Amino acid sequence: MTAVPEERVDRFATARQIADAVLLEGYVLYPYRASAAKNRLRWQFGVLVPPGYGRDAAEHSHQRTECLMEPRRGDRLAVELRFLHARRRTVQRAVGSRAFETVEELALADRVLVPWDEGVEERIELTFPVDELAAGEVVRAVRLAAGEEQETVQEDGRPVGRLLRRHEQVDAVLRLSVQEVPGPYGTLRLTAVVENTSDWRPPAGAGRDAALARSLVSAHLLLGLERGRFLSATDPPEWAREAAAECRNEHTWPVLAGGDGRADVLLSSPIILEDHPQVAPESPGELYDATEIDEILALRTAALTDREKREARGTDPRAGAVIDLADSMPPEVLERLHGAVRALRDVTGAPADPADGQPWWDPGGDPGVDPDRDRVQVGEHSVGAGSRVLLKPGRRRTDAQDLFLHGRTALVEAVLHDVDGSVHLAVTIEGDPGADLWRAQGRFRYFQPDEVEPLEEP
Structure with missing residues (x-):
């Protein structure tokens, strides 16, 4: 040294x-x-x-x-x-x-x-x-x-x-x-x-x-x-x-x-x-x-x-x-820990044109999306708010809590789009006594279309 x-x-x-x-x-x-x-x-x-x-x-x-x-x-x-x-x-x-x-x-x-x-x-x-x-x-x-x-x-x-x-x-x-x-x-x-x-070797029982x-x-x-x-x-x-x-x-x-x-x-x-x-x-x-x-x-x-x-x-x-x-x-x-503004950007005005290369997208200001009315095609079925589905969460991208819901039936509450172009289904679990409270608070569980099986006729 x-x-x-x-x-x-x-x-x-x-x-x-x-x-x-x-x-x-x-x-x-x-x-x-x-x-x-x-x-x-x-x-x-x-x-x-x-x-x-x-x-x-x-x-x-x-x-x-x-x-x-x-x-x-x-x-x-x-x-x-x-x-x-x-x-x-x-x-x-x-x-x-x-x-x-x-x-x-x-x-x-x-x-x-x-x-x-x-x-x-x-x-x-x-x-x-x-x-x-x-x-x-x-x-x-x-x-x-x-x-x-x-x-x-x-x-x-x-x-x-x-x-x-x-x-x-x-x-x-x-x-x-x-x-x-x-x-x-x-x-x-x-x-x-x-x-x-x-050169140490663990003796018997050493952890x-x-x-x-x-x-x-x-x-x-x-x-x-x-x-x-x-x-x-x-x-x-x-x-x-x-x-x-x-x-x-x-x-x-x-x-x-x-x-x-x-x-x-x-x-x-x-x-x-x-x-x-x-x-x-x-x-x-x-x-x-x-x-x-x-x-x-x-x-x-x-x-x-x-x-x-x-x-x-x-x-x-x-x-x-x-x-x-x-x-x-x-x-x-302690008050300083409550939050800090690192940078500001202008999000007012007309929605950004994707052709300009700007990633910002405000779904609330986009007339082309409506979670309550939008539908997504799952196989031969058109799925949207009100559809009943069987949950089959994918192992590669879900969390451990969702795996417990495998095989449960659910009611689709909304169809949501994200900035990456992916589609998500917001659902409530059938038979869940807290479903009405979740719905009133706008809290749902989310699955992708290939993680559900429609239960209604095409």
């Missing part, structure tokens, strides 16, 4: 905001308690397990990033490998003056301590002259030694317990190489492989938790050129499209992440992002749960009971910070 040059800190500053979100995505989910069911199975992204742990095909031992870059003469490539190292925490209660016993929880006045796997950020920082990479593959081994720590827990000035934290050895390797790409601009294809090289302790969790790369630039993987220059399509990325995805639209920094993320991703300026802090809207999450967190908040604070310091954030959020900050 090397010290971080001043210019590199500045170059990665903007990208690191997104990288931090990637690093801690799903770290601890609402309601931020270790006892919550969805916090029992953690760390779903960027987990590089030991190669000997082959019980789950969804877990991988390596990531491969390939991207195109245009370095300048004498350029240098900065590489930052970041991941979490799991640290298993055991809770013990003081018994007498010197003895301790392991317990499932230790209740304190301000928190409830429970066993938990903490994630410690690890950062491997390297810099290479591009010419060195051109001379041959560069390989750097990484080893994090196993260890154990103890922390005494005190309350009212006296020891009431202790926390034991144990982390296992993690071995990995980073491989970097470049290859010339035919073209006029001296473009290179950069290949960066991160691989877990641990995923044992593998996680020896894994690189939420692993991702930050890459930066001092004077050159990277090419977008999704929107490269026309001459480089074929070369970009030949790049092979496994279990990770490279996106441009430089500030102000610059292309000198690239983030290779286990989560698919678009180029130049940004954290919403309205977001008041890290919530570690991107499946929720900040406003909803903040309100629900503030509404937790005192006991739930104490357990969250005892689960993890990051969870405690979320609780404190929700409890102390001023009204004006």
Whole structure:
């Protein structure tokens, strides 16, 4: 590991905001308690397990990033490998003056301590002259030694317990190489492989938790050129499209992440992002749960009971910070989360002419469509509002809830068209006691014409 040059800190500053979100995505989910069911199975992204742990095909031992870059003469490539190292925490209660016993929880006045796997950020920082990479593959081994720590827990000035934290050895390797790409601009294809090289084999009865302790969790790369630039993987220059399509990325995805639209920094993320991703300026802090809207999450967190908040604070310091954030959020900050206008467009005037290439279509202003009267041909049948049909939802595009309706009869309420030209049948289920309420509220279930069988004569 090397010290971080001043210019590199500045170059990665903007990208690191997104990288931090990637690093801690799903770290601890609402309601931020270790006892919550969805916090029992953690760390779903960027987990590089030991190669000997082959019980789950969804877990991988390596990531491969390939991207195109245009370095300048004498350029240098900065590489930052970041991941979490799991640290298993055991809770013990003081018994007498010197003895301790392991317990499932230790209740304190301000928190409830429970066993938990903490994630410690690890950062491997390297810099290479591009010419060195051109001379041959560069390989750097990484080893994090196993260890154990103890922390005494005190309350009212006296020891009431202790926390034991144990982390296992993690071995990995980073491989970097470049290859010339035919073209006029001296473009290179950069290949960066991160691989877990641990020789650990799971003993009988060992599960995923044992593998996680020896894994690189939420692993991702930050890459930066001092004077050159990277090419977008999704929107490269026309001459480089074929070369970009030949790049092979496994279990990770490279996106441009430089500030102000610059292309000198690239983030290779286990989560698919678009180029130049940004954290919403309205977001008041890290919530570690991107499946929720900040406003909803903040309100629900503030509404937790005192006991739930104490357990969250005892689960993890990051969870405690979320609780404190929700409890102390001023009204004006919460109000900003209610919505934000990113852009405006004019939707007044005459309907857009499709010949102009404008995708906007307002079905309410189109006299050619009428959901209550339109009909669609299904085989030899003309189906519209009032038609009875047998539901046969398609497995490839429906959701699990619709599959439960296979074989049920339904009444077509409307025929709807979307901007893609597809037709959907809005239906209510026959025999459903809530059908009248659904109809009054304008709420229906939707199926495509090839997912129904008409029950009336042609």
